[in-house]
Amino acid sequence: MTDRLSALTGRLEEIDDIQRAAAVLGWDQMTYMPQGGNAGRGEQLAALASLAHERLVSPAFGDVLKAFADEVAGAPADDIRHALLRTVQRAYDQATKLPQELVGRQMRLSAEAYEAWVAARAAKDFTVFAPAFAKMVDLSREIAEALGYPEEPYDALLDLSEPGMTARAGLDLLGQLKAELVPLVQAIAAHQERVDRSILYGQFADESQWRLGLEAIAAFGFDFSRGRQDRSIHPFTTSFGVGDVRITTRIVEESFASAFFSTLHEGGHGLYEQGLPAEWARTPLGQAISSGVHESQSRLWENLVGRSRAFWRYFLPKAQAAFPVQFGHASVEDMYRAVNYVEPSLIRVDADEVTYNLHIAVRFELERALMQGELKAQDVPEAWRAKMQDYLGVTPPHDLVGALQDIHWTGGLGGFIGYTVGNVVSAQVWEAAGRALGDLPERIAQGDFAPLLQFLRREIHQLGSRETTDGFLHKATGEGLTTRPYLAYIKNKYSEIYGL
């Protein structure tokens, strides 16, 4: 390790330590913190965020980064230091381009918008939220101007969570999905009675659900000596380092699928975090490629594995042992069909594989129109209803199950596209894994998930951020981001299930 490299990593590690400490505080806030801790926790998190930011934008850091960049300039193209430089430069540029004053304003506006959102939800009325949201859109435009963008302001926001993503690319991606999925959803909606999911509802004891979920992700390869699951109102994954990855779930005793698939989903995120390269831990190079690639890992384990026939051939006896009354008489086919029930619905987080991306399309198109000034905040509910009707054939009776359902808009715009990238990438990776491994469904039916995990470790997890989304996709699948495998998977699977 050169002096310049170690000077850089020394500083990066300190910043990472502060950010991971903040992650611990955030995890505790969502899992165990008593209500009285709120005010103090806010101060502590703000102090840590400010310390990390201060260190990243300091002139001393800039000097060290510059010296490292000069050194790397002459290195061969495949030298990993180029990748380190790229990821660090990106973080540094983002941090230095956003004035502290703007970051502070965003934090305060988020708090204000959150309060307005809570009040609006109580009133089931978006107009209560609209003034704060309008300010958030304006501020998002300011942030976009500060960061810069290739074609239009929305690009800058998209790039924050999906490096390189643009409004144009996002619209194209969602357009391809809509073209195939809207008619498919209509066809399925006309035959909804062909699938019976009633076995998934009843009484499922909390403790048994908890154990069964853990049993599934333990089989996937989640390492409980380097992670754990706790409870929170909204499931999430966070990481304090490759040796300590936390996932959460929440259990609904009346519904089997809710916690079970949430555990598989967060378990998938957790497997990614546990597989990141330890040798680049505590630097941006040791982190995931993007939110979308992260989501591809959660969706792969939740859907491509967890909602497959092969998985239920393996796992049904375990589910039956946990819930003999509920599942004792169910066949693999019963379970497979039940967990793949499709229903055009109002709520994104409850959406199935087929309808999910249409929810994202609604949000993405509205955000883009807002950013372009083509739509005003107060007109969002009307536009929302129109798009929901067009894409899904359902219309929210009020905003609580419409434009007020997601918390995301209290913090800003641009984050939804990762969900669709995740779905699309998960199918690409799944297809490539199937090709590479040959007998993937048979392995899964035997409960042997190791070959799949090894494939993901090698092709994705172990890279950290060494490759971009497009770069890793080319290497792992032979092509860039494409909707082909995802659409083929969805159409084949659901045409069969619904007999279309």
Added chain:
Amino acid sequence: MTDRLSALTGRLEEIDDIQRAAAVLGWDQMTYMPQGGNAGRGEQLAALASLAHERLVSPAFGDVLKAFADEVAGAPADDIRHALLRTVQRAYDQATKLPQELVGRQMRLSAEAYEAWVAARAAKDFTVFAPAFAKMVDLSREIAEALGYPEEPYDALLDLSEPGMTARAGLDLLGQLKAELVPLVQAIAAHQERVDRSILYGQFADESQWRLGLEAIAAFGFDFSRGRQDRSIHPFTTSFGVGDVRITTRIVEESFASAFFSTLHEGGHGLYEQGLPAEWARTPLGQAISSGVHESQSRLWENLVGRSRAFWRYFLPKAQAAFPVQFGHASVEDMYRAVNYVEPSLIRVDADEVTYNLHIAVRFELERALMQGELKAQDVPEAWRAKMQDYLGVTPPHDLVGALQDIHWTGGLGGFIGYTVGNVVSAQVWEAAGRALGDLPERIAQGDFAPLLQFLRREIHQLGSRETTDGFLHKATGEGLTTRPYLAYIKNKYSEIYGL
């Protein structure tokens, strides 16, 4: 608030935020962290400690403190800013007197000593630990020289946890206790059969123990909207602010008293933390007076309340409801006597009220001799055995239940005296509360703990560090630190129980 005051508190609050964040990480480390998190957590804690230290010793902080000191110099004697200045100056002086190099060496040596201690415990042989411990004694002398002291080096270490405490004062305090307690322990040991504690042993379901402990401290006034209890191997209390105080316990199903009194004990610490003055939160003035005063609060609720006849008049029916088989036929007198069983034993943490301080005397006198160069590290086991025999009439068969029993010496010397100060102060405060309230035992027997808590809040908790130990004792009890109430309490109580 003046500009100079707000400049100072602004900096203090940032430091406090970092330290509280570290406390959250420390809590998680002891409660939920998986094994794989160890390495990363160590880095994160070190980064936070270094950040907080850096900020405290920075020239900018020194300037702000100096400006504040100049301002306060002219203020009336009862101005609270004097107290703030005193507590901040103390923290600043300690931090600036200890060079970073020395702090770093202490941290590394602690890690080394901890490993040696673990190995020595496995071998039940102090000589495995002795070399690292000898280095720790040398380093403690170095630290003492850096900090300065009134009479002898040990004073400097004592002052760190008990401001103003000296070796001379500690020897005197323990000497007074030994003079009365050694013969009392001998007298009790000759009549041990007079108390039967067998009802405390058997099978006590984990979940019922957990609930019963929480029921007791809820009755005391522990606020669960501003705190919670979790599990850890060694019980402890930590605070992330007055709104978020965490206690822990560990449950032994075969023994009722273990978890129950540990919850009362930590609950007492927790009540102190929850009662600290919110208006000085995030400054040293908003913190406890000393470790010893903190311990006085835990001991008061654990022993003076929890091991009183009045408490069991109130609480026995609840304990019977939780454990009908075990306690169904027990009388208040049965429970009162059982929980006050006295036995000269080898292990400090299992010691009863009568023998506890003799364990502290052994450690204190050995530490002092080590610091004075009168005793060598390798000779500790022999000296330990001799003193145990003299004070308690028992001799450890090996070092695991002798000089290797406490983890404290892996981190340094000087911390034990707080336990004895806590015991002594708890009795002084209890006597004063009894005088002030008149009908304290009757209130307790009715489960009305509010008058006692209000007394503690007013006389101790709400002060923060406004008063010194001696200062608050004079105001609350009319005299300084004295063993009289403690010895009177012990002699009266145990003479009656053991019919001496």
